[in-house]
Amino acid sequence: GDIADGLTRGVETTVNTVSEAFFEPVIRLGVTGLSRAGKTVFITSLVANLIARGRMPALRAAADGRIKTAWLQPQPDDTVPRFDYEAHLAAMTGATPFWPEGTSGISELRLSLRVQPRGLWGGMTGPKTIHLDIVDYPGEWLLDLxxxxxxxxxxxxxxxxxxxxxxxxxxxxxxxxxxxxxxxxxxxxxxxxxxxxxxxxxxxxxxxxxxxxxxxxxxxxxxxxxxxxxxxxxxxxxxxxxxxxxxxxxxxxxxxxxxxxPFFRDHFARIGRQVVLVDVLGAIHSGPRAVEDLRQAMSDILGAFRPGKNAFLSQVFLGQRVEKILFAATKADHLHHSQHAQLTAITNALLRDARSRADFAGAETAAMSMAALRATTEDRIEKDGRALDVVRGTLESSGKRAAFYPGRLPDDPSRLLNPARQGAEAWLDADYEVMRFAPQPLELRPGDGPPHIRLDRAAEFLIGDRL
Ligand code: GDP
Structure with missing residues (x-):
């Protein structure tokens, strides 16, 4: 009786541990970017949307209904601070929402997903568990490389x-x-x-x-x-x-x-998928010098993903590599969607230099513009007899709700990035300065994650192939 039970349980425990180690895949997703790029908001909204699974049509596994459940679990690294998901989510989705405190060091969160595998084989095997370990760390630390x-x-x-x-x-x-x-x-x-x-x-x-x-x-x-x-x-x-x-x-x-x-050895070298968040709009607004400087910083940050170029990195990577890197321009909700393509083109151009020089050891890269927590709605107004694509939002400073036109981005990114022409033109000099929006109060129904722009596309690129 008891002894046999105990043994069976003992055997089960062993089998569970073994099966967990061997059959439950782990995706280690790094989230980085310079301070205020939007890391904290990104992780909070991504996790909330994965748990809710409602607002993620471009994430195929979610759209197909193959993600059965998603839940938080204790993370594998006991000495790394836990990403304070609950507090950040409460800030963003409370009755009077506010932006959470940004990233100030490394932190980690494990989200586990129960996923029905794709295709015929998937129908036969039943759902499997996949762990997503999200590692949040300041981009400034990469520059130290x-x-x-x-x-x-x-x-x-x-x-x-x-x-x-x-x-x-x-x-x-x-x-x-x-x-x-x-x-x-x-x-x-x-x-x-x-x-x-x-x-x-x-x-x-x-x-x-x-x-x-x-x-x-x-x-x-x-x-x-x-x-x-x-x-x-x-x-x-x-x-x-x-x-x-x-x-x-x-x-x-x-x-x-x-x-x-120690940071590169203990944390960075174990990351398999990486998103680099970039406040492209903020740099454009600050002016040509800031854009040029951001381009340089991105190039330095990318250096960290080229282990071949650095003896120390080659040694800590030990043949492992980052498989995918996404560069995402954040806060795209400051712009009407008619300008998102320009923002993506600029982000691509900002990185082109670094990307073409880089040998990413086969890592797949992509650029996109997105907003992890959409704080505006779109509208079209008449001004001086012209139609203007604007966004409406509530100003953090005054609590006033109004329509804003941030200015126009160039269709040709080289007009912004070519040093010879910099200074000649100013971009985003209209309303952008005052456009610090408060998060909107939300009425989320069950199954609704926080509203976003292309967060699902980002997730599909980063982890879709593993679900
Ligand atoms: P971190 O320092 O990289 O962790 O940056 P945060 O995630 O704290 O974001 C910094 C600030 O950018 C926030 O306090 C917001 O003001 C703004 N922000 C971040 N994401 C969004 C977004 O999706 N939309 C808008 N409108 N603002 C954002």
């Missing part, structure tokens, strides 16, 4: 050249003039220089610049105040032992070794 090939002197030289004429760096440049890096290390001075440099990075990010390394200076997490984050670029080099300059150089190496490498 570029630091691995650089020593402190090179990084200092390049950074100082870049910030020479930037207003955002004025205070840091002044701080450098009075600094004395050749003198004995003084932690107070070190902290104040690092603080001024961090303030520059923060201001640069706010102005729309994307080339802001070291990435952890912006999103320090629990490293805040530690020596690996207490250094800054210095003009002269070849410092004697015991000086601040020598110590900064040592800390730069420690940053690469203790912060950058």
């Amino acid at each position: 570029g630091l691995l090939d650089k020593d402190y002197a090179t990084w200092s030289r390049e950074t100082l050249a870049r910030i020479e004429n930037r207003d955002e760096a004025r205070v840091y440049r002044e701080a450098l003039e009075t600094a004395n890096p050749g003198a004995k290390l003084d932690e107070v001075e070190a902290k104040s220089l690092a603080g001024a440099f961090t303030a520059y990075l923060v201001a640069a990010r706010e102005s729309g610049f994307s080339d802001c390394t070291p990435g952890r200076f912006l999103l320090p997490g629990d490293l805040k105040g530690s020596p690996v984050l207490t250094f800054a670029p210095l003009p002269e080099q070849n410092f004697a032992r015991g000086t601040m300059g020598r110590e900064f150089s040592r800390r730069f190496e420690a940053y690469k070794r203790e912060v950058v490498k």
Whole structure:
């Protein structure tokens, strides 16, 4: 009786573990992008829509009714923070909805799907379980990959050249003039220089610049105040032992070794599918310099997906590879759909350079424009005798609901991306500045996920082939 039961149960447990390991496939989906690109909103809406399965016609498995259920489970990595899905969803879908707090570090969430396999064979075998492990991490961390090939002197030289004429760096440049890096290390001075440099990075990010390394200076997490984050670029080099300059150089190496490498080894190298979210509209609105800078940052980010080019990465990837990479321009609900094709064309053009140079080791790539949580509706109004395609939304600042025209994007992306022509024209300079919409109050019926634009297409590209 009891003993036999116990044994049977024991056997069952073993079989379950084995079957889970062998027969339940896991898709590891990385979600990245620079700060405020829309990662948190994307993951929350994607998961809510997969659980509801109602608003996903372009995800074939959902449209065919083959996704039987979707539910959250404990994630496999016990030491990685859990993505705070419930809190973010409550923010976005509550009675007075608001945008959730954005990504500030790595987090993870496991969504399990019970899926009826496709075709005749699928009809015979019955549903299978597939785990989707979503890993959210700041794109700034990927930019740090570029630091691995650089020593402190090179990084200092390049950074100082870049910030020479930037207003955002004025205070840091002044701080450098009075600094004395050749003198004995003084932690107070070190902290104040690092603080001024961090303030520059923060201001640069706010102005729309994307080339802001070291990435952890912006999103320090629990490293805040530690020596690996207490250094800054210095003009002269070849410092004697015991000086601040020598110590900064040592800390730069420690940053690469203790912060950058472990992230790539422990997290990045295990990702199979990747979405890179890009606030293309925000950069266009900030102006030509920000667009050029975004193009450069994207090219650097893409470098991380070319393990062949980097000895350290080839070593941590160990033959594994990223199979698919999606580049998605977010917040497309700021534009009437008549302009979405232009936005996609610009996103494609932004990446063309990097993509054509890249050997993605066979990864399939695509670009699209989307909105993970649609905050507007479309309309057409008359203005000065002309028909204007507008979007209507509620302003976050005033709570006022109104129609907005963000301006027109060029039909030919090269007009925006060609440095020779930049500055000659301004794009998205009409209403875009004030278009900070609050999420709309929703009345979701059972089976309805939050409203979006092409989130289902994104899901089909990223995981559709595995469902
Ligand atoms: P993260 O820093 O990459 O995690 O970015 P978030 O997901 O927090 O998004 C940053 C901000 O972008 C949000 O607070 C919203 O203001 C805006 N946003 C993100 N997704 C959308 C979207 O689909 N539509 C609109 N209108 N705004 C969005």
